[in-house]
Amino acid sequence: MLQRLAIPAAKLLRSKSHIVPGQLLVTEHFFQVPLDYANPSAGSITLFGRSATKHEVPIFPPDELPSPKPWIVYLEGGPGFGNREPQDHPLTRTALSRGYQVLYLDHRGVGLSTPVSTEMLARLPGGNGPNAVEIQTKYLKLMRQDNTVRDCEAVRKLLTDGLPEHKARWSIFGQSYGGFISISYLSLHPEGLREVFLTGGLAPVGKTADQVYQATFQRTIERNAAYYQKFPDDAETLRQIATHIEKEGGKQGLPLPGGGFLTVPRLLTIGIAFGGHGGVDQVHTILLQLKASLDQFGFLTRASLAPLETFTAFDTNIIYAILHEAIYCDGPGSVSNWSAHRVGQSLPQFSWLSRDNVSSTSSTAPGQPLLFSGEMIFPFHFDTYPELIPLRAVAERLATASDWPALYDIEQLRKNEVPVYAASYIPDMYVDYEFAKDTANLIKNVKTFETNVMYHNAVRAKAEEVMQNLFTLRDDVID
Template identity: 50%
Template structure:
């Protein structure tokens, strides 16, 4: 089948941002299902950015700069505006035109939510629709957009570079596996996924990383061992079996409180979690209940239902091929560990732990979100269908990666989300890859510490092996 070329629906007039960037807004049309490109289409949104320059003499023809596509983390999160991305600081000076493409289902590109999924049909129809929102389809979307944007470019400029953060790195590996002909070079930060490890094996590793970060937390704030358990007891007292009602319609349970440990994977996350605990304790000390401000803060903290792709397709993004299903692997693995007894159906409560702390969870998704997050209430059956599905298309081609010819530059961190040991194993299977590894940066370093990450990757690109 010939590759699909996206249709450019509209392109805005360039506008100046912060005096340094010239930005355009673009809309593309692509098939919902690339294997059946005729019937139904969706629209994708992107912003492009170039360095603003005011030449003495305006060029007589359009400048064709090489593109660099940013592949966002997630899954389920839209791209930042160009002025909010650290890539604009470093890559525009290299002569690239940056493209921030909202992946399908995110940002402005056919965004997914409980109410938009209701328009698709019942749970089975919704699940079948969402199966088209994994990395294999995102790569096909990207290629369709590339072919559209570069159709008038000379051959040497038709390929583009990519920069994949986190899940964007997973997508990069899929791109390198099945469409390397479109790639000039690839940068990856915190996104070297295991090529043949399913959700269960992955979570066995990342739960251990999460335990290490809990140890860091309680070493820094030992007083929180007792405080967290007392807050948990109060949640059970105030909320009963269902949980404390939250302002937007969800429920705060002990299990849902424990998921704020997602923050532990980012710089400053330990302090942010401690701030939640201080606030909750202050509410209870002064009023005996949690204030609306606190409950709203906790509800808005997570992305489980504001970006439902994250919840519904998080485990499937680890399902590397046919025969692999999630089946709520995080819940099963966590419940088998003494540190996460609160995931067990028969857990007796915080008092049963004695002197032991309550351990916070990390980047794991659980079925209890569907009962505690208001934006997921209607998607319970859909989520279960996806959890049981094992007919996923392959995400990676290890043979192709082993003979890869596209330059790849990757950063491996002290990472709670993407296990470093698994990342090293993946790197060993990609021909020609160059690695920058550090144990002092966390998963969010591209956003929080770009000055320590991007220059290192550019050195890998520009330097030679001595």
């Protein structure tokens, strides 16, 4: 059962505005909210957000102050990533043209909202002592979508203070994991919402982590087929690179210039890019650089290795790794137990995940290419990324945790009165389309735009088309 807690208004620590070319007024806000809403005495954290509205210079001074424009809040995906600046975001122009002011709020623990890092966790009271694993684990458990919803409500109460109830509600726009937060918002505090927009964010409500990965591994297999159809020679290229890594790096892997290690399994995780527009070519470019280095020099140069260090931002956005499976743990008794790793090991196409395989290059059938994984987190991430290596014990504790709070209220979703407008991508490698359909059918008052010609990052890659279709769902009628 969802825990509904009293939400005090956030405290504004400071804010400052500046004008951006293009008639945009951007304000940077720092808010203070409780770390644990169930235990307000446990301290506070800082949230950061940027708001954007039109910068207007009237010919005549207005006789009175204009009414505040309605808010729309963008919730970024991940989990683990902060927001870009408003002038660089595709939502800004659409939202301002439709009369909103926009708030880009960094989720707790990411961006500039008391961002989590290995050193920061170690500096928690007791975070470097004999109980460090328990203390750090407890802190990280507070970084999921249920508390992000509470943060949003706290900020909403501050920013809309004094407005009548119908004007104090705001709109939210959830991309990917931001959609998961949005559905938790509909479950916990629908009274704060006017409308909800989702892009690739129809969370797999009611599905276990194992069910999620069984589905997304199949999508990943399909994207691998598309990759090798476009770049068939890369099957042999990948084996050449993998053979070199295993020969020169041994079991630990090749040391990377910035720390950590390149192993064959880590290399194969760059298939995460297959889920977005341009991802197939992005992976090909990585292999092209590595092969050129081997062919010309017989070793992997720093220039060829550098893109791999930042390909997935686990070192700078550790929540993306350490809490990724936790977002599928909905309530007490739900345990992830390294779900992606277990599911992948059961599939012959991903036999390189098995601990029994000494050589990744020999772990597939003759003539079959090595397959890349998708948006999955594996235990070996905590052996190969320098920022994650010290957190291996904490990651293990989170993977075996069973005392997670509930994230969704199915009965509340069934009677939902808040309009929801969702873009759903049929070939989505991250958020399975069939599960998304189940969720759309579960939640009352959902209108869905579905397409098989867009991928998960279409809100950026195909922004104009996505925005047009979403707002058409809101503004047009269906005969």
